[in-house]
Amino acid sequence: MKFMKPRFSKGALYGGRGPLLFLVISALLFIFGQSLDEVVKPASAQSLEVDEKVVDENFDLQTGYRIRRYQAAVPQSPPAGSRVWIPQIDRLVGEEHALLLDVSPITGAGYDPQTGVWRSSKVHKSLPGAIWLPEVGRGTIDNLVARFFSDNLARITNGNMERPLIVFCHADCWMSWNAIKRADQLGYKRLYWFPEGTDGWRDWDRELVSVLPTPIDVKALN
Numbered sequence: 001m002k003f004m005k006p007r008f009s010k011g012a013l014y015g016g017r018g019p020l021l022f023l024v025i026s027a028l029l030f031i032f033g034q035s036l037d038e039v040v041k042p043a044s045a046q047s048l049e050v051d052e053k054v055v056d057e058n059f060d061l062q063t064g065y066r067i068r069r070y071q072a073a074v075p076q077s078p079p080a081g082s083r084v085w086i087p088q089i090d091r092l093v094g095e096e097h098a099l100l101l102d103v104s105p106i107t108g109a110g111y112d113p114q115t116g117v118w119r120s121s122k123v124h125k126s127l128p129g130a131i132w133l134p135e136v137g138r139g140t141i142d143n144l145v146a147r148f149f150s151d152n153l154a155r156i157t158n159g160n161m162e163r164p165l166i167v168f169c170h171a172d173c174w175m176s177w178n179a180i181k182r183a184d185q186l187g188y189k190r191l192y193w194f195p196e197g198t199d200g201w202r203d204w205d206r207e208l209v210s211v212l213p214t215p216i217d218v219k220a221l222n
Contacts, residue, residue, distance in 0.1 A: 060139055065181065066174040067139030070105075073172055074195050080184030081167075081191030086204050089166055089194060093129070098164035098192070099156055100130035103137040103179040105169075106213060110135070116216035125208035127168075127201055131156055134213045136182065137175025148216045149179075150186055157188075164190040171199035 060067050064079070077083060084092070092098035108121040118134055126132060135141065136149040157163040165188055167180045173195070180191050194200070202208055 063139070065139035065178050070138075070174045071172055072174065074174060074177055078177060078191070078193035078195075079181040081180055081193055084166065084192045084194055085196075086201070086206065088192070092164050092166060092192065096164050098166050098190075100127050101165050101167045101179070102126045102130040102132040102198075102211065103167060103169050103175050104132065104134065104173070104198070105137070105175060106134040111216050111218075113218065116218040118213040118215060120213060123210050124213070126198055126211045128207060128209050130211055132211045132213045137169065137173075137177075137179035139178055144216065144218070144221055147221045148214075149182065151217075151221070152214060153183060153186060153188065161187050162189050164192060166192045166194055168194035168197040170197040171195070173197060 058066055058069050058072075089098075089100075093100065104124060104126070106118050106120050107124070109119040111118050124132065131152075133149060133152055135145055138145075141149075153165070157165070165183060167176050167183065169176045169179075176193060176195060176197065180193050183191055196203075198208055
């Protein structure tokens with residue numbers, strides 16, 4: 001008996017089994033809750049979505065302030081004002097009497113609610129002539145600290161909203177970013193951001209000096 005060699009046309013291969021195989025795969029993906037696009041999505045795209053979610057969680061979506069992970073890489077530009085480097089700081093301080101505003105956090109137990117004195121556990125060094133207002137750069141601050149910030153800005157500028165303010169803390173510190181945003185919302189017009197802060201000043205072989213935090217006047221603010 002002579003056996004005939006089976007013959008398959010291209011239509012039989014791609015028009016017969018092909019669609020059936022595609023339907024089976026699609027059904028399995030549907031059962032496991034995935035689409036074909038999700039299966040073939042590059043790993044980089046998936047990780048990008050995760051990264052964006054993490055970034056969003058670091059900010060208060062209503063106020064725009066950074067609320068966690070304050071020690072992290074900062075953007076190139078501030079939320080208000082402009083970025084400056086040491087030669088510009090020298091000129092602003094020397095020629096325009098700019099104020100140096102250190103907003104580094106306190107290392108310690110915060111302020112004493114009875115006296116308003118900041119309880120710092122170590123010496124803090126800053127730029128010569130800087131005014132240290134601790135904790136005003138956090139994303140969420142209580143009403144007392146908010147008034148402490150606004151009242152001290154009014155005091156040191158003598159109510160002049162055009163007085164140049166140079167805001168800083170240390171390198172990769174979001175608290176200076178928050179503080180300059182807060183000063184802008186209070187109406188100050190000439191704001192300068194020094195994101196390298198005390199680290200950049202020291203690395204440029206500039207002197208750092210010990211400074212004391214400005215106390216909170218709890219009696220006046222309560």
